[in-house]
Amino acid sequence: MVYQIRLKGHLGSQWADWFEGLTIRLEDNGITLLTGPVIDQAALYGLLKKVRDLGLPLLSVQHVETGPVKAKETHQNH
């Protein structure tokens, strides 16, 4: 399952390993977009707990379809 998590404020790229492989994209409006695979609900709650513990303002959590990831993987294999 792929999730997108929106946080208020920009995170530096060094936070990538803290969020276990999610990609970090900084948007012009001051929002950080975390995107990546989350293996299950327990892992998702674990991520949210990290957000909680850092005091990061959480704006949204969105489940993204798995199709694009598979296509992306196919592309990488080529």
Add this chain to the structure above:
Amino acid sequence: MSTPILATKLYIPPSRLDIVRRPRLIERLNEGRKLTLISAPAGFGKTTLLSSWVNQKDESREAGMKDEVKKFQPSVFSLQPSQVAWLSLDKGDNDHARFLAYLVAALQTIAPTIGAGVLASLQAPQPPPVEAILTTLLNEIAASHDPFLLILDDYHVIEAQPVDQALTFLLAHLPPQMHLVIATREDPHLPLARLRARSQLTELRAADLRFTPAEAAEFLNRVMSLNLSTEEIAALDARTEGWIAGLQLAALSMQGQPDAAGFIQSFTGSHHFVLDYLVEEVLHRQPESVQMFLLRTSILDRLCGPLCDAVLGKDEGGRMKDEKETNFGSSALSLQPSSFILEYLERANLFIVPLDNERRWYRYHHLFADLLRQRLRQNDAASHPGGDIEGGIVAEYHIRASQWYEDNGLELEAFHHAVAAHDIERTERLIEGKGMPLHFRGAMAPVLRWLESLPAAVLDARPSLWVTYASALMMSGHPSDVESKLQAAEAALRAQQAQRNAQDDDKTRDLIGQIAAIRALAAAAQNDVKTSITLSHRALEYLHPDNLAVRTVTTLTLGVAYEFQGDRAAARQAYNDVISIGQASGNFMLTIAAASSLGQIQEAENQLYLAAKTYQRILQMVGDPAQWTASVAHFGLARIFYEWNDLEAAERHGQLHIQLAPQIECDTSVSCEVLLARLKLAQGDVGGAGAMLAQAEQSARQHNFANRITEVITAQVLMLLHQGDVASAAHLAEKHSLPLSRARVYLAQGNPAAALAVLEPWRRQVEAKSWQDECLKAMVLQAVALHAHGQENKAAQLVGDALALAEPGGFIRLFVDEGSPMAELLTRLKDKGGRMNEYIHKLLTAFGQQEKMQPSSFRLQPLIEPLSQRELEILQLIAQGLSNSEISERLFLALDTVKGHNRRIFGKLQVQRRTEAVAKARSLNILPRSN
């Protein structure tokens, strides 16, 4: 030994004098509702608000602040520092036994005697259910009337359902004088909606806790002395949204900064995550040595100077022990011991919080600690690209911390850091402990969590870990999972033996012994006595002589199994062994358990002086105040003092047992109530005895203590006979087939032959079983029956035998409770034996005392001489209303003969008139009631 309580977790954080006043929030806290919930993300000042609230009274002593403070006096209940119990929670409190232990310890900071029994019961191998513990605790709280607060800080670390359930139970039964306060980053799993609906909840949330612009201004300009303009403050407040940690970091960044305006412009113009941006600013303004100190010590939950020195590799003087650690920096601070640096950090207001008044222990603000740990991990990853995380420098820091904790006797903390270091060998060694494994001391949950986290391959490589796994599961009450772990251990051992050909090394044999010991316990739990005995012997054969902890448990298991089997001699030997091993290894709980069982065996063998000595020894071990662990000993002493005719001491110990027993849902409280009922009967208090028996019967039925019903019935029969209600007593005795009770009823009916017919086979039965105590009771009652039956020589012989058996134990009530027929028998024997003469004199003295306590209206004895057949015929005719003349005509007897029979009937029934004779005969069941 128990896991020591860390006093720093109970310490109320001090309030800083230079904080921002928040009267609108203090007013909310003063509402005094059942639960106050402060739920907000990290850095919103939850702990600071609470500490300033509870420390208000102290602040009022500041002369210059008096007028201001008076405005904010509590409006609902008067808050005193001594009436606040504080508990700072951490992940370790997810073990509900540890949570309860700390809960009690926190409460004891305001009421030192509260919950003492609870702490002891938590150390038991199988603690009582949580509700029973909390009920005891709540009853003790309700007994005192002073209002107080219990504050639980950082409740968000609690994930364990048993702890949430315990707290829900606590809230549901909270006494009115107790108020619960919870500070958390996440709403707890408590019935908040219900509490809201009932107006029993005060909530402070992030929106409440944010600094208002006015509060932000006060903080930045008064507290931090920054002299910012209104516009600058507004910009900072908007950027941080009143987030207190953010404002504090911003203020620290600007202190000493020549260009505050430039900083503000840069900060407010950035989209960077506030915390990330500001921590970077604050860290970079510190000397390099301080930065390194902060990063490396961030692995610690608690900091003190010596521990930090250990983690950093410094000696006491602040010098590096290892020349390789050259990157610590060259500033003046790098040469100072860690305690100095901690003081510096506190003065610099760098997110460090003291945990005691001596400024010895500190902790980082949790938010700051999380950030530091994150940066430490990043640095470690950078310096070891592609390296294994387990081999990093962070692991080395944890090992140093673990070593320091171990050296200072804090084994659980040492264990946690060993786990964090992924050092399996160190972790296992710390679990094993020095003679007493961690999971034998109430630390099952963290040990199990660690074992569950290990892959099977690691466990297979160390069969002892599988055994520890099984042992911890057994201790924590999950017996169904135990056998699979034991089989995994055996499989791993076989694999190892196949590789090494190491058949008989000591460690392997000890593990085999441990496996057998755990299986013996499991068999005992299933009441499979034979298997338990066999396995216990196997365990003792294989266990290493130095493995005292497991040998003690196994020997106790063996004793219980033998006792269950009826082999008292073998059980006694086992219990004595447990006592000597247990004392040598410091196993307090098992020593008491074995001594309690030993005392009961000694009683059962009529060795009352030995038994009393055993029980007194338990009381000495337990000490004051009385604890549930001593409740069995108190009941044992109550029985013995009753038997010794020391009714006052018997009552005192009996009452102590009844107070303590509910803490462990123990069925012996029913037996003790029965004993106290008999004691009241002996004191002539028939009403009191009846009330106590009714209570005992209710207890037995409510808790389904079926095995105790017979004890209640036996005492009820005695009481009914005491009241002269022979018919009801007969019904009860017959219904429940109680031999001694049936014999007593027959005696009361004037039918000693029937009593003897019951007693002789019963006595042979208990003799065959070697039940010395029951045998002695049967002999005494049989002697009374023989006496009533006119067989004086046999009666005297049997009493003599009973006296010989009873004298070594000092039995008194065994004889006195049988009443005047026994007194007559003893009087006849009085001048026959030398040593026995003194004993008989003592007994007769007790009979004399007994007479004074018995109201004469209740002095009822079975007929000394039964009515003859002719006397029964005449009595029946009297009951039918016939006159003496009519009886004379009906039976063809002379009138004088009839009158002679009447006199003998009246004499035997101890009455003066015909109507009295009829009534007495009916109450003794000599005449059918229908007549």
